Amino acid sequence: MPTQKLFLSDQFRLRTDQLFEGLTIEEQEYLRAAGVTHLYKKTEIIFREGGIPTGIFYVESGRVKKYRASANGTEQISYLCGKGELLGYHALLGEELYPDSAAAIEDSRITFIPKVNFLKVLRNSSVLSNTLLKALGKEFTLFINSITNLATKSARERLAITLLILDEKFHTEGGNGSNISLSRTELANMVGTATETLVRLLQEFAKAGYIQKTEKAIRVIDRKGLVREANLSGLKTKK
Amino acid sequence: MPTQKLFLSDQFRLRTDQLFEGLTIEEQEYLRAAGVTHLYKKTEIIFREGGIPTGIFYVESGRVKKYRASANGTEQISYLCGKGELLGYHALLGEELYPDSAAAIEDSRITFIPKVNFLKVLRNSSVLSNTLLKALGKEFTLFINSITNLATKSARERLAITLLILDEKFHTEGGNGSNISLSRTELANMVGTATETLVRLLQEFAKAGYIQKTEKAIRVIDRKGLVREANLSGLKTKK
DNA sequence: CGGACAATTGAAGCCGGTCAAAACTGGTGG
């Protein structure tokens, strides 16, 4: 049985520092010179599902959601990227069209590294290949977790898990405690539930003292409580 | 909007022929010599979540399910492997414990290639690195699809999609038409629903003429009908 | 101040999970 830490952590995802760390100084300089930095306003789309990958993106600051939109308006958010994370390399490596879209949920500075430059370095650096293979391999754990959670857990449990993940992920960044500031709809789209259901559950969690709803943000106060709600062990409290 | 073909196909997954095709004759021989073939009886477990990867597996014949078990007995199947597919390389590459388990759902011949031998070849072959990167990149599309489906689609829609995928995947293998022969419980665990719900839905699909329930197997007759039920475009028939 | 959008609350109803029991299946041994 996987530990809670393993279960929740998303330290699995590729970060820029890892990406660069194995490269020679020249290679690093080469990539940096090739990069183009662009400011994306909140809600601006970075790439769109079905689009052709032309490079990879690197989040300098801000936050980005990866999501899949259905024609009826609903969208499912599969991941949130913060500072230091890379975007769009799966489709590039797989030589496919983007399977999902990415959009800024805050004003963000994002650097674009063109495909040719990235692949050129990749072809010459076995270190980079290995870094990528390791990173991709790790990411599967995340996906398996997501799938299991969506398929077997209640909305309440999924919300608890989502809050724990967000708290863990943005804790270090925020300084004193983490602010989770997403719209209710976005949070609902992460959890995979309706906005109204999400609101009611948040209410309950606040009443139970697990979280605090400050202006524009949710703060986790009682992780233990959320862990209990999340039912991580998988056993349903048989009555 | 992704095409149906893209949406459903699982030609994304790494196959042995691809794995070997870029290698030199010596490398191929080296791996073959290192491999140990073993017969697994139906229901036998190949590896277990939380276990330490010691190599990769290759399905010579038979079928294998990848799944995650919860303590309460439910399990979620994330993938079915058929002849020619590889198993267990994600965790090995990611240097992690297995996030899920694998078990034979039919008597299967499976070859095990030890970690050392596999990694030795990988370290010396940039072709293999690239093949793996490409394969892993492609697989993400599958996972994104799974997540979106589980999060936004009804059990009925998910069953339709699952049947289409199974039909497409095992069509070529079966010769004349594909036999989907899983227990109801296993099919339910793929779809992410209760066995009873699955049975009722199958009933309806049979009555509607989409499928036929022959002895021990389900046969898809009307793919178009299933596609309609699957609501692939994403628009909910607003009444 | 007012208009637009986000968040919240309320009420109704269905989908799907759960429990229980019946029908069916295949395999075993007398």
Next chain:
DNA sequence: CCACCAGTTTTGACCGGCTTCAATTGTCCG
């Protein structure tokens, strides 16, 4: 060859979690 048993599939009934629709309140800005 049949009776019996264990496991699987199916059917029935119930009910609770969530979705949906609708309406109200709250909030931010021009």
